[in-house]
Amino acid sequence: MSLTFAPADSAVNAAPSGLPGASGHEEQKAELDSRIRTALAMGGADKLAQRRASGHLNARERIDQLLDAGSFSETGMLAVSVLPSDRESSPADAKVTGTGRIEGRRVAVVSNDMTVKGASSSAVNMRKISRLKDTANRSGMPLIFLGESSGSRVPDSLGAEAMAAAGQDPQQYCRRRETPWVSAVLGPCLGSSTWYTCLSDFVVMRKGAFLAVSSARVTSLAIGETVDPEELGGWKLHAEQTGLVDRVVGSDAEALAEIRRFLSYLPSHAGARPPSLPAAEAIAPDADKLVELVPSARSKTYDMRKVIAGIVDDGSFFNLKDRFGRAAVTGLARLNGESVGIIASNPMFKGGAMDPEACRKVTAFLVMCDSFNIPIVFLVDTPGFLVGIEGERKAAPAHIMNMIHAVQLCNVPKLSVILRKSYGQAYINMGGGRNSDAVAAWTSADASFMDPQIGVSVLYGIKREDDPARFDQLKAELARDTSAYALAGAFGVQSVIAPQQTRAWLVDGLSTHRRDRNGGIGEHEMRSWPTYL
Template sequence: MDRKEISDDYERRHAQALAMGGAAKLQRRRDAGLLDARARLAALFDEGSFAEVGLFAFSGPDAGKAPADGKIAGFGRIAGREAAAMSNDFTVMGASSTMVNGRKIAHMKRVAAQRGLPLVFLGESSGARIPETMGAAGMGASGSDPAQYLRLRETPWAAAILGPCYGSSSWYSCLSDFKVMRKGALLSVSSAPLVKQATGATLEPEALGGWLLHAETTGLVDQVVDSDEEAIDAIRRFLSYLPSHNAETPPLQPVPRGSGEQMPGILELLPERETQVYDMKKIIRAIVDRDSFFELKARFGKTGITGLARLGGRAIGIIASNPLHKGGALEIAACRKIASFIVLCDSFNIPLVNLVDVPGFAIGLEAEQAGAPARIMNYMTALQLATVPKLTVILRKLYGQAYLNMGGGRNSDEIAVWPTAEIGFMAPAAGVTVVDGLSPGDPGFDDRLAELARETSPWVMAANFHVQQVIRPHETRDWLVRMLEVHQARGTAGVGRHLMQSWPCYL
């Protein structure tokens, strides 16, 4: 071939690879309000920063039938920081998995880990490509990478579930630190037709793997959105709180104007009656930098709150009980999501802040059937393995084993209490009934109640130095900012030991 023929051949192959599944399929996606795989990458990365790898890779006899082999890979910048990404192209054979595009995934994972780059999966796939994976030879080749699904959390992973997700897109979504799901997308092991063939059961796809299932029942997804664009925006925002890799601390951000302006009136957000419910999220938003609270798993385990935020420009992880639901008694789902959140924060050097008003753990038959003792201990183990700075503020009440799980004792580096706090094995009124056998109205009940109430006072804790400070509510933000400065000094002081880097992704 002469030089012109070589050039023409290149241009033909290049155009063929960029054509994806063809104009008709791409137009149908646009008509449905969906981004194609390349448009998703364009939305994820800063303009002009995408550098593709594997553009000319394909599986099968004809490159024109499998442009880029249905999985588009490359590097780009997100808010100026380098990152890696895989975007599944459903217009090319349903983005099905092959040995070739599996090599692309392995390459991206390896480079991300070695060079300290966040890795993003934009998921939508039909599973393994048939007939390539049929038979013993196909299955044998599929296990050629012994670390294919090993997660050591060297760098943050984020995933968007943007369509039917079976096979690799479901597996890598579950392995990721952050999972956002578009309504209408699906995430499951198998499709409804395959389930019917295997079991005879007729099920709706949404029941098998829809957003309601994963947001409210399984807790697999962290956020739910309405569009591809919102999902990608959520990933960009999530990564803004995290370092690029686990050997550095999260980036500092300017403190927005108006941060902390609600602090003078924060006590008004706490009801005077200890049995009255309220939304802890209002207190969180008052304390943290303005508009910085980024909640995770809001629909799952609602008695607990987990989310990222900033204080004085520093990224933090918020763990809180929410009295708005079941009085704040921590249910098993809340224990599961808090334990996973601790692993995330510890893996990427994000200090933990506990905001506490909890009567204990939810009890009863349902809790025991869900393995309550083990779930509570998983949570406790994660907290005690965490080596990032841990700060706790006790607002109103904290009883029983929850005292330790929510950062009491030496499970926090610094503990402050509000004068409104009440700390003990159980509520004073319950203590009078259980220990003394007295009921309201019985002679001596009120005197004994007053005695136990004095024993649960925050001043008793302060006198014994079981807490480091009693603070007025309006001082909470300033105290937390100052303690973060002390415990997360610049340099390597804020980098933890990462004792949970191989903690299972879902417990």
């Protein structure tokens, strides 16, 4: 970016002798240069020095690091507060907005400037954001929020007149997913920074940052108790409990790099296919390692994330919400250079049994992929849904139905591979039957209404410790018709494959089901789906 403006050079810019009005233009240009310098100085040298000492980038440095060099075009640089008393102390009115490029593709950016009135929200800077949102939607650009804000500006936001003005944009927080939205939580995020974060398709949070409705101080006063900021809105809360955060990093620079990487998998807008890399550049992992990664004994656990890395293009897996709903894995990757969304059960956590958090995680991911034309790959090894009192208290049936609703509305290509177990309703939710364009089963796959071991106890009332020989006999009988070959015989799967054939089957399947009649663009029935359920 950084724009620099020097005072006009009188020797170079002097008007020709006798030209009327030249000195007036010089004075006007000098005033413009002065106002631009004031805007670029942000909150002043002392405040910028304090940020540098804290190890955090300022609002303009963040834009510099995020965007391709020299590509930023600012809009609203000379905006200031509507209050006459604040006009000299509110350069750019605390929010730097404009457009630029990432890897040559145009994006829109809002960068909050904490050195100016704590990046607080005001009538003017909300107008800046509103206009930039309109520009991004009309022109098909991703919208990036570099969040850090103290919330609404007081006293500007007090009183009935301010409240009436605040409600003048009825679409301010409405998402139809015309373009991707991305948020970085890089400091205290209150007010609009929080709201836009909750509406975004991807959220990265720096350790030490904060995201909440109100600050710890305001919350403490409101409830009459001392509140720990980390417990109220720290990274562990949002990465592990609320699921609002997709990735956690240690610095501003890491967060900006994560944004660039995330956007590399997505199209610029909903009317385009995701960008692809040349297939010749895709490095296939060693397929033979899949046999080592997945134990044949169904009672043994393993880490599905390693299996994913053993299938997709080398180094391309971008895990999302890894600390939340850990019985499921969601993330972006590439197969032969093409962007795909990965949804997988993970036996490393809860044996791969899907709980309400895992269902929420998968549902949100399906919404994003469907909205932006990203094909889905299911990798399945699950005993079903986690049962118990805690799950019912968390409305497990509703989350299970939300998930299958999303699967069945999802109009992008969907492929499913059953590795070992696929039992009960989870068989349907994880792309089984007609819920995928094609389904394959490893030779080790097993599919049934329930695990045969549990089925013996349910059907016959026998536990293994009561009569081991009888139990094993009944279990073998129940398991006889659950194999991959039995499933293929009933055309429940279209292919039975060896683990080493998984990547080739997926690459061929994605080529077959790429929706060429529609240019690869889906129907986007979930584009207005709530961002948090």
